[in-house]
Amino acid sequence: MTEHLTKRRLTLLTGFWTGFEFQIVTMRGQAETYFALITAPFFALLYMSIMEYSGRSDLNTHAVIAPMLMTLWTAALSFSGEMISANRENGRLELLLASPTSFPMLVFGRLCACMLLGLPSFAMSYVSAGLAFGYWMPIHHPGVFAGALLLTALATAAAATALSSAFVLTLGARIVQNTLSFPVYLLGGVIVPVSLFPGWLEGISRLVFLSWSADLLRASASPEPVENAGLHFAMLLLLGAASLAFGLLSIVWFLHRARQLGALSKE
Amino acid sequence: MLQPVQAARAVAQGMVVAIADFKAFYTWRTWLGAWLVRIVCQVAFYSMIGHMVGDSDYVVFVIIGAAMMACVAETLMTSASSTWDRTTAGTLPLLVGSPVEPGFFYFGRSVMWPLSATVTTSVAILTLSFFFDLSWTPVQIVLLLLLVLLASLSTYCFALVVGSFAMLYPGARNVMSAVVTVWVSCFCGTVVPVDFWPPAVQWAAQTIPMTHGLEAVRGLEGGAPAAEVTVHTARTLLSGAAWFLLSLLLFRRNFSAARRGNALVG
Numbered sequence: 001m002t003e004h005l006t007k008r009r010l011t012l013l014t015g016f017w018t019g020f021e022f023q024i025v026t027m028r029g030q031a032e033t034y035f036a037l038i039t040a041p042f043f044a045l046l047y048m049s050i051m052e053y054s055g056r057s058d059l060n061t062h063a064v065i066a067p068m069l070m071t072l073w074t075a076a077l078s079f080s081g082e083m084i085s086a087n088r089e090n091g092r093l094e095l096l097l098a099s100p101t102s103f104p105m106l107v108f109g110r111l112c113a114c115m116l117l118g119l120p121s122f123a124m125s126y127v128s129a130g131l132a133f134g135y136w137m138p139i140h141h142p143g144v145f146a147g148a149l150l151l152t153a154l155a156t157a158a159a160a161t162a163l164s165s166a167f168v169l170t171l172g173a174r175i176v177q178n179t180l181s182f183p184v185y186l187l188g189g190v191i192v193p194v195s196l197f198p199g200w201l202e203g204i205s206r207l208v209f210l211s212w213s214a215d216l217l218r219a220s221a222s223p224e225p226v227e228n229a230g231l232h233f234a235m236l237l238l239l240g241a242a243s244l245a246f247g248l249l250s251i252v253w254f255l256h257r258a259r260q261l262g263a264l265s266k267e
Numbered sequence: 268m269l270q271p272v273q274a275a276r277a278v279a280q281g282m283v284v285a286i287a288d289f290k291a292f293y294t295w296r297t298w299l300g301a302w303l304v305r306i307v308c309q310v311a312f313y314s315m316i317g318h319m320v321g322d323s324d325y326v327v328f329v330i331i332g333a334a335m336m337a338c339v340a341e342t343l344m345t346s347a348s349s350t351w352d353r354t355t356a357g358t359l360p361l362l363v364g365s366p367v368e369p370g371f372f373y374f375g376r377s378v379m380w381p382l383s384a385t386v387t388t389s390v391a392i393l394t395l396s397f398f399f400d401l402s403w404t405p406v407q408i409v410l411l412l413l414l415v416l417l418a419s420l421s422t423y424c425f426a427l428v429v430g431s432f433a434m435l436y437p438g439a440r441n442v443m444s445a446v447v448t449v450w451v452s453c454f455c456g457t458v459v460p461v462d463f464w465p466p467a468v469q470w471a472a473q474t475i476p477m478t479h480g481l482e483a484v485r486g487l488e489g490g491a492p493a494a495e496v497t498v499h500t501a502r503t504l505l506s507g508a509a510w511f512l513l514s515l516l517l518f519r520r521n522f523s524a525a526r527r528g529n530a531l532v533g
Contacts (some may be wrong), residue, residue, distance in 0.1 A: 048448070
């Protein structure tokens with residue numbers, strides 16, 4: 001029994017790391033990588049210009065952090081869209097399933113690697129605001145910042161895993177990729193804190209993990225102590241775990257269904 | 268010398284493909300329930316920023332700017348659709364072999380985007396106007412639709428130039444449209460006036476039709492004299508026409524190179 005569990009854990013880990021490493025190599029040549037990254041400095045300039053023009057430089061932190069969160073979500077949408085269907089079209093899915101690795105964890109591992117794009121996007125946003133407007137964002141609580149960034153990346157990858165299965169099960173990937181950007185930026189409070197929304201909208205927004213991430217990341221740049229940090233981290237963890245569980249189970253269900261229909265290699 | 272009838276026929280032939288592609292891309296349900304909702308959310312996103320940082324005048328400024336920004340983003344989907352004959356449909360060799368004037372054909376080929384953008388942008392402006400107490404008279408609404416249509420079509424001419432380059436580098440089609448969209452959003456007066464930026468950027472922004480289209484719509488909303496709105500509209504159309512002429516040359520150059528046997532149709 002113990003040996004079986006150890007083997008199972010090993011399978012999950014192997015799947016995750018194989019996916020992670022594979023994606024790092026693959027991303028270098030993919031247009032989606034540059035698509036997700038290239039807009040970050042422009043968005044930083046756009047949002048910084050709003051703050052400076054309206055005399056609200058006290059909100060500059062919002063302008064620097066938002067492009068990174070937007071890049072993470074753009075990457076989630078771009079990369080998850082065809083992650084499973086591409087394996088299906090090029091006949092790789094059957095081979096992957098025959099191997100002893102966990103396919104759902106492989107997908108999650110690949111999407112976690114995509115989240116590495118958050119780091120260069122933050123760097124570009126940070127430098128753009130600094131060079132163009134002389135605003136070099138301070139980080140007063142580096143521990144909170146690093147923790148929030150890590151959990152946000154994992155939660156985004158988890159949400160992308162759920163999306164990847166949704167794309168292949170029911171929805172047209174392109175429509176969803178084009179549609180789910182701004183509704184999530186709005187509800188996720190990436191620039192306007194959801195606490196400023198009307199009560200009913202704030203309630204809905206709190207179900208979007210980005211609303212907790214954005215609050216934490218902004219608070220980490222402020223000199224005041226971070227309020228309710230525990231609650232924010234817990235909610236981020238909970239929503240991320242729920243997305244991951246949903247995503248992994250959806251992929252398992254899809255594979256089961258495709259096996260039944262003999263449709264593993266079909267589109 | 269190309270006759271007007273031939274040019275019109277090429278545009279009409281392109282439009283046949285445009286309609287078929289649009290139907291394949293969207294159903295009524297996905298266009299209304301997904302795309303239109305996304306555009307309204309985009310404008311709401313920026314309106315909330317305006318509400319957070321400024322007064323009600325600034326919110327109105329941002330609503331119009333953000334809606335026109337969404338118009339640019341949708342129209343720039345021309346960058347992708349200009350590559351589909353090469354990448355997805357595989358019909359580019361047939362087009363290159365035909366006696367069609369490519370610039371006019373491609374003007375018809377992606378025209379679904381500015382037409383769709385006209386509706387989504389207008390709906391977004393009017394929807395957000397409702398939430399932020401911005402009122403329009405019936406005459407203003409008609410003129411708004413007209414100005415948005417002209418701004419969309421002029422921006423489309425600019426997007427065709429981007430499309431002519433995307434045809435050569437189809438892998439970069441989305442990167443090109445994203446960069447151009449966000450550049451226009453940043454520097455052409457959508458959320459801050461153009462004169463906020465350094466002179467060189469201001470000068471470059473004057474070449475973009477949307478800069479003038481925005482001035483026209485804001486003039487209409489603010490009750491500016493008709494002559495002033497007309498001047499801004501004329502500038503929108505003039506800059507659109509200049510980009511269209513450039514796109515004719517670039518598409519012709521692409522096809523000429525392809526007929527000489529370069530990799531475009533390989």
